[in-house]
Amino acid sequence: MEIRSKVLPTWCPGCTNFGILTAFNKAIEELEKEGKIDPRKVVVVAGIGCASKIVDYINLSSLNGLHGRALASGIGIKLANPELNVVVFQGDGDTYNEGIEHFVSASKENPDIKLFVHNNKIFALTVGQHTFTTEEDFPSKSLGQNVFTKPLNPILLALASGATFVARGYALWIDHLKYIIKEALLHKGFAFVDILQPCITFHDTRKFYEDRMYKLEDINHDYSNFEEALKRAMEYDYNLKQDSRIPIGIFYKTSRKTLEEGLRAKVFYRISRNLDPYILSHLKI
Ligand SMILES: Cc1ncc(C[n+]2csc(CCOP(=O)(O)OP(=O)(O)O)c2C)c(N)n1
Ligand code: SF4
Ligand SMILES: [Mg+2]
Known part of the structure; x- marks a missing residue:
């Protein structure tokens, strides 16, 4: 089944959201070929923002919810019809600011739905205000000065809140992201993936990430070990420090x-x- 819709994207040319769109579409196409997913039973749900436009470009059943509330809508869909595969796309502002209570609650309650967060460390559609994951010293348009608070670490928050699948991906490492998305889609329970997604127009962090990322598979990280997951999660605190090392891959996976x-x-x-x-x-x- 052709997953890409005919709608023309209105993202900026070269936006890294295209990487997420490609990785997701490939993941669904491959899982369909492998007989592991029926795309007709997949529903994609989004909030509001550049990230959320993604559902227009995917040829599957969809719902565009309210800013910060897509996760709650996704849980409602799953409870109404548990046979559906529910996938929620939200921005970092959507997830870690406006809708943070839904994020903690989903991690704790473990609905069998998937959450992919396009984390560009800003409110991008509204042109560059800081979010909870923005680094210190970023010149924020809403503050009228530089950010002076420490960023939130969403990987740590998800682990502390009880999420059963916790991962981080990078929007431009498409094959690796596709692997994570496939694993998340096959996970039974709440699967959360924080996707580092540089906004090339308002906050271009590509070089910073690419100089510092490494894959958890390359160090044989044991994702069944909670303490190891916490240790790896604390390695990168979402500030842009020169000596940062940024693990990507699956931090933790369990079943409940x-x-x-x-x-x-x-x-x-x-x-x-x-x-x-x-x-x-x-x-x-
Ligand atoms: C309840 C509510 N608050 C604020 C807005 C204004 N608003 C629309 S998009 C947006 C930014 C979204 O940022 P994020 O979720 O990080 O997605 P991005 O645009 O960065 O992909 C904001 C603040 C809104 N539409 N609804
Ligand atoms: S503002 Fe940033 S996130 Fe939004 S479409 Fe443009 S490059 Fe992408
Ligand atoms: Mg954002």
Whole structure:
């Protein structure tokens, strides 16, 4: 199935969001060929921002939600129809500022949905205000001065909040990003990927990242080890320090009951106490 839609992108020419779009489309096409996913059962959900335009360029069922609330909409879709594969795309402003409570709650409750964050370290569509992951000393348009607070580390936050799949990718290392996206799509539970996505117009961090990134697979990182995941997560604090080393890949992966499984068991218990055994035997829950 052709995943790329016919809609002409309005991203700036050369925007690194094109890398994420390509990696995602390739991941879905490959998983379909491998018989592991049915694209007709995939729903893509987005918030508002440059990042969120991505759903227009993907030829799958979609919903454009509110700024900061796409994750909540995605969880609602999954609870209403657990057979769907729900994928949420949000910006860093969407996720770590406007909608941070949904991020913590999804990490804790473990709905079986995927969250891909296009982290350009700014509110890009509104032309360059700082977000929670912007580094110190960045000249922020909303502050009218340089950022003076420490950035939030979303990998650490996800781990501390209980996320069952935590990864970081880079928008321009497309094959590596495709591998992470495929693993996330196949994970049962809440899968979170922070994608470093330099905004070439308002905050171009390409050279900084490319000089310092390394792949966790290359050091045989054991993603089942929580303490190791924390250690690797603390290696990069989202400031742009000269001596930074930036790990990308899968930090942590584990399995736990999903939100839908927990809730369905409760619903089934309530229904089963009141229903006739004949009707019960025909219920598909
Ligand atoms: C509730 C609400 N607050 C603020 C806005 C204004 N707004 C629209 S896009 C945007 C920036 C989005 O930044 P981010 O989520 O990081 O995505 P990016 O544009 O950087 O990809 C903002 C603040 C809005 N549309 N709705
Ligand atoms: S403003 Fe930045 S993130 Fe938005 S489309 Fe342009 S380059 Fe991409
Ligand atoms: Mg942003």
